[in-house]
Amino acid sequence: MRRTSALGQYGEEVATRHLEGLGIAVVERNWRCSEGEIDIVAREGATLVLVEVKTRSSLAFGHPAESITPRKLRRMRHLAYRWLAEHEVHAPSVRLDVISVLQKLSGAPVVEHLRGVE
Amino acid sequence: MGLAEVWGVVTTGIAGVMVKVEVDVAQGLPSVGVVGLAGASVTEARWRARSAIGNIGANWPAARITIGLSPADLPKGGTSLDLPIAVGVLAATSQVPRSSLRDSTFIGELGLDGSVRGVDGALAAAIAAHRHGVGSVFIAPANARQVHAIPGLRVRVIRDLAQLIEVLRGTDDAPSRRGDWSQFIDDGADPTSGASAHSVAEPEFDFSEIRGHPFARFALEVVAAGGHHCSMVGPPGVGKSMLASRLPTILPDLPLDIALEVTSLASLSGLWPTERGIVYRPLLQAPHHSSSSAAILGTSRGRQVYPGALSLAHQGVLFLDEAPEFSRPCLEGLRQPMESGVITIMRAAASATLPARFQLVLASNPCPCGLAVGRGDACTCSAMARRRYAERISGPLLDRIDVRMTVPKPSTADLTNPKQEASAEIRGRVLEARSRAEHRYRGEPWSLNGHVPGAALRQRWRPTDEAEALVRSLERSGASLRGTDRILRIAWSVADLAGADRPSAEHVASAMVLRGGHRGETT
Numbered sequence: 001m002r003r004t005s006a007l008g009q010y011g012e013e014v015a016t017r018h019l020e021g022l023g024i025a026v027v028e029r030n031w032r033c034s035e036g037e038i039d040i041v042a043r044e045g046a047t048l049v050l051v052e053v054k055t056r057s058s059l060a061f062g063h064p065a066e067s068i069t070p071r072k073l074r075r076m077r078h079l080a081y082r083w084l085a086e087h088e089v090h091a092p093s094v095r096l097d098v099i100s101v102l103q104k105l106s107g108a109p110v111v112e113h114l115r116g117v118e
Numbered sequence: 119m120g121l122a123e124v125w126g127v128v129t130t131g132i133a134g135v136m137v138k139v140e141v142d143v144a145q146g147l148p149s150v151g152v153v154g155l156a157g158a159s160v161t162e163a164r165w166r167a168r169s170a171i172g173n174i175g176a177n178w179p180a181a182r183i184t185i186g187l188s189p190a191d192l193p194k195g196g197t198s199l200d201l202p203i204a205v206g207v208l209a210a211t212s213q214v215p216r217s218s219l220r221d222s223t224f225i226g227e228l229g230l231d232g233s234v235r236g237v238d239g240a241l242a243a244a245i246a247a248h249r250h251g252v253g254s255v256f257i258a259p260a261n262a263r264q265v266h267a268i269p270g271l272r273v274r275v276i277r278d279l280a281q282l283i284e285v286l287r288g289t290d291d292a293p294s295r296r297g298d299w300s301q302f303i304d305d306g307a308d309p310t311s312g313a314s315a316h317s318v319a320e321p322e323f324d325f326s327e328i329r330g331h332p333f334a335r336f337a338l339e340v341v342a343a344g345g346h347h348c349s350m351v352g353p354p355g356v357g358k359s360m361l362a363s364r365l366p367t368i369l370p371d372l373p374l375d376i377a378l379e380v381t382s383l384a385s386l387s388g389l390w391p392t393e394r395g396i397v398y399r400p401l402l403q404a405p406h407h408s409s410s411s412a413a414i415l416g417t418s419r420g421r422q423v424y425p426g427a428l429s430l431a432h433q434g435v436l437f438l439d440e441a442p443e444f445s446r447p448c449l450e451g452l453r454q455p456m457e458s459g460v461i462t463i464m465r466a467a468a469s470a471t472l473p474a475r476f477q478l479v480l481a482s483n484p485c486p487c488g489l490a491v492g493r494g495d496a497c498t499c500s501a502m503a504r505r506r507y508a509e510r511i512s513g514p515l516l517d518r519i520d521v522r523m524t525v526p527k528p529s530t531a532d533l534t535n536p537k538q539e540a541s542a543e544i545r546g547r548v549l550e551a552r553s554r555a556e557h558r559y560r561g562e563p564w565s566l567n568g569h570v571p572g573a574a575l576r577q578r579w580r581p582t583d584e585a586e587a588l589v590r591s592l593e594r595s596g597a598s599l600r601g602t603d604r605i606l607r608i609a610w611s612v613a614d615l616a617g618a619d620r621p622s623a624e625h626v627a628s629a630m631v632l633r634g635g636h637r638g639e640t641t
Contacts, residue, residue, distance in 0.1 A: 063180035066148045073147075098147060117147045 011055025011101040011109075012039055018099065018111045024049060031083060038079050040099075048091035050080050055101040064100035065114060073118060119143050119181065122209035122216055125223040126202030127246050128194045129239030131423045131470035132382040134246025136223075138188040139199060141206030146182030154187030157195035166197075166228045167204035174232040174280040179211050195422065197227035198237045201256065204228055204279060205286070214286040221253035225261070232279040236260025236392045242382040244268055254294065256282065263395035264381060269374070272296055323364045326540040330532025334361050337523045337632055339544055341477070342368045343551035344611030345566030347456065347518060349441070349480035349511075352525030354488040358481040359404075361525065362437045365479060367541035369400040369434070370549050376433050379473055383425050383432060400434035403427040403476075407443035414444075415451045416463045416472060423463055423470040428455055431476035441480035442510035449515055452478065456518050477568075478519065480511065491526065520568060520604050522634040551614035567610045572603035581609060584623040592630075605629045 016026050019042055028041040040051035052072075054064035076096050084091070098117050102110040122141045127134045150164040164185065171178045185203055187194055201224040208214045225243045227235040237243070240261035245268060247255050254272035257265050262275045274294045276282045284290030325335065334350070338361060341348045350358045372380060377398045384390030384397050405414055405427045416426030428436050436452075438444055455461045459475035484490040485504040490497035499507075516522075556565045558579065564570055580586065589602055597605075608629035609621035616625065 063148055065180055068147050114146060 007055050007057060007103070008053075010103065012053045014055075014101050014103075014109050014111060015040060015051065015053040015099040018113065019051070022113075027089075033079070033082050033086070035082060036075060036079055038076070038083060041083060043091075044095075046092050048080075048084070048089065048094045049097055050076060050083070050094065051097045051099055052076060053099050053101065055103065057103055057105070059102070064102060065098050065112065068098055068117065077118070119145060119179075120210045120212065122206045122219065124202040124206040124209065124219050125247070125250075125252065126199045127223060127225055127243035128192070128196055128198060129242045129386075130192070131468075132242050132379070132386055132425075132472065134239065134243040135189075135192060136246060136250050137192075137194065137199065137202075139202040139206050140186040140188065141203065141210045142184040142186070143179050143207070143210040144182045144184070148180040148182065150183045150185065152185045152187070154185075154190040155193045156187055157193060159197050160187070160194050160199055163197065163200045163203050163228075166200050166230060167207060169230040170200075170204055170228040170232040170279050171207065173230060174278065174283075176208060176213055176279070176283065177211065178207065183207065183210075196237060196239060197235075198225050198239060198243055200228040201226040201234060201282075205282070208283065208286075214283055218286040218288070222256060223247040223250075223252045223254075224256045226256070226258045226276075228279065234258040234276050234278055234282070238385050238388065238392060239382075240265055240392055241268075241378065241385060241396075244271060244273075245378060245382075247271075256285075261392050264385075264392055266295070267374070267378065267396045270296060323367055324541045325364050325367065325544055326537055328357065328360060328364065328538060329535055330528030331357060331361065331525065332532075334523060334525050335538075335544075337521055338365055339368065339548060339615060340608060340611045340632060341365065341479075341521050342544075342548045343567075343615050344520070344555070344607065345477060345568035346520035346608065346611065347478040347568065348521035348523065349482070349516070349519050350523055350525050351482055351484050353491050353527060354483055356525050356527050358525050359437070359439050362435070362439070362479045362481060363402055363404065364541065365435045365437075365477070366400040366402045368544040368548050369477075370545065370552060372398050372400060372433055380432055380434070383429050383472065386423070387425050387430055389430060401431060402435045402437060403431035404437040404439060407438070407440045409444075409448065411445060411447040411451055414448045415455075416461060418463055418465045418468045418470070420468070423468060423472070425472050426461070428452065428474045428476050429461060429472040432473045433475060434477070435479055436476040437479045437481070439481045441482045442507055446510075446512075449510075450512065453515055453518060480519065482511070483507075517600065520608055521632045523632065524634060547615055550617070551611065554614045554617075555610070567607045567614070570607060570610075572600065575603055575606055575610075579610070579620075581606065581613075581621040581626065582623065585609065585621050585626045588623050588626045601633070605633050608632050 019026055024042045024044045026040055026042045031038045031041055038050050039053040042049040054067060056064045080094050095116050096118055098114040100112045120143055124139045126137045126139050128137050152161045152164060168178050205224055209216045209219055225240055227237050229235055236258040240257055241264040244255050244265045248268055248271045254274050256274050256276055259275050259277060265273050272294060281290060352358050377396050381397045385392060390397060414426045414428060416429055417424050455474040460471050461474040462471045485497055485499045486507050487497055487499050555567055559565050592602055609626045612625040612628045613621040
């Protein structure tokens with residue numbers, strides 16, 4: 001479990017750098033409420049971007065993004081409303097992104113950024 | 119990421135419909151969606167395709183895949199689209215060159231291991247592709263025997279998806295060959311290829327196995343020559359079924375187009391596994407008298423159409439043993455197809471017109487106890503029971519039957535007779551008689567005496583003067599016009615068999631005997 005969460009934290013770190021490299025401002029990380037967690041909250045222009053980060057160390061159990069199910073998407077959308085309700089931020093549009101990070105035992109991490117996954 | 123188009127075929131009824139399979143691989147969460155009225159087996163194709171592509175070491179993209187099936191408003195079922203869907207994904211992700219798909223059609227089901235499996239409707243599908251004008255058709259080995267029979271079609275047989283990728287990349291040559299009917303027949307006869315490609319469903323019967331029955335033999339020869347419907351009446355155990363089941367053995371081989379039609383029907387019903395190749399001999403269908411009218415006439419479940427026994431007997435023989443025991447809807451349902459040669463199955467969800475040009479053979483006992491033969495002394499049935507039994511075959515049905523023969527108990531002398539003439543010899547004469555009729559009726563929509571309309575028969579083709587006089591005298595003695603038409607039709611068949619140009623008085627006399635009459639009907 002510790003190893004997994006360490007990998008997860010590392011993946012979120014990689015994802016944050018990736019977003020910042022694209023000029024997308026990260027607003028908040030690991031926002032939690034009673035119903036779950038949003039890995040990264042960011043803003044790209046006027047759009048609020050909620051990011052789910054999936055990190056894997058191999059493709060043995062499939063592509064990282066494959067583990068995002070329709071149910072998970074529904075929950076992300078719900079969390080977005082919760083976040084907006086608790087913050088004084090007015091965003092004309094909201095987008096859900098998925099960033100998959102593949103970090104094999106050696107070599108640089110492979111980052112794939114899926115925009116607007118709904 | 120990309121878009122690819124591949125041709126596939128689905129079957130509706132016995133016809134194939136070309137389907138364009140579009141595969142769009144776009145960025146997004148990994149998912150596979152199928153649009154275009156796909157039935158359950160078609161939406162499942164994505165999982166078969168995904169496993170197959172993964173298991174042969176190719177790459178299934180982690181992307182949003184949309185599979186569109188056009189025409190989008192045609193309901194699609196079956197598993198023949200597995201192959202085009204998999205090929206479409208491979209092409210959309212540039213694992214095979216898109217240009218290699220132009221001019222090709224793919225028909226086949228995928229195993230999870232990537233193997234390509236045969237589908238039941240492959241023949242109808244390949245025919246549709248051929249009509250559509252595609253260059254070549256890719257099929258499974260299991261379908262090869264059937265599909266190779268389509269003349270001029272370029273057929274490529276592939277074992278599995280891995281081989282197909284090699285072929286599309288141009289690094290492997292799948293055996294490609296043009297379909298050829300005659301070559302196919304020769305191949306089928308090749309003893310090294312295991313079971314014959316066109317063995318018939320029934321164990322081979324032969325007329326040589328029948329002792330006695332000289333009259334019934336002659337009658338069936340006439341029936342075969344003219345394509346007449348017939349009925350047989352005789353006590354139980356004299357050999358009515360034995361005789362009827364040998365009628366197909368003296369009918370000529372089916373010509374190519376009809377063989378393909380019959381094979382499509384038989385495949386559709388699941389009666390004829392695709393590995394068995396082409397049905398090129400007329401089939402015998404002998405449904406039990408407890409059969410439902412759906413089983414005899416055909417039915418549909420959802421949108422799938424199931425041909426009945428009368429369609430499976432298309433260009434073959436439909437034999438109803440114990441005919442009076444069949445339900446009324448079954449028997450009456452035969453009347454219209456007997457005239458038109460087709461049956462239209464109409465249900466809420468589907469309607470289809472299936473071919474049904476069968477030759478009907480009815481067999482029945484003379485009465486419920488079966489002993490009312492000769493003087494009928496042994497018969498224990500009341501007159502009323504006998505009459506009710508006979509009346510179960512309605513007048514309008516009986517009216518469509520040309521030859522009505524009585525099959526008597528063979529004598530001891532008959533049974534000790536040496537071996538009788540074999541089916542092949544009789545078939546030779548039937549063939550000659552049929553070619554005479556065909557020549558006579560060239561340019562007409564019919565080619566058999568049994569199918570000639572009465573008016574045309576009376577006006578266009580005349581028997582000899584003597585024969586004509588005999589027919590006149592029949593009419594004077596109260597025979598109906600329709601009855602004498604039947605006698606004339608049979609007389610032409612007798613004359614064709616005898617090699618005569620026109621029926622003589624003798625031929626008409628034979629026809630009168632063959633026309634018979636079981637229960638004192640006037641001809």
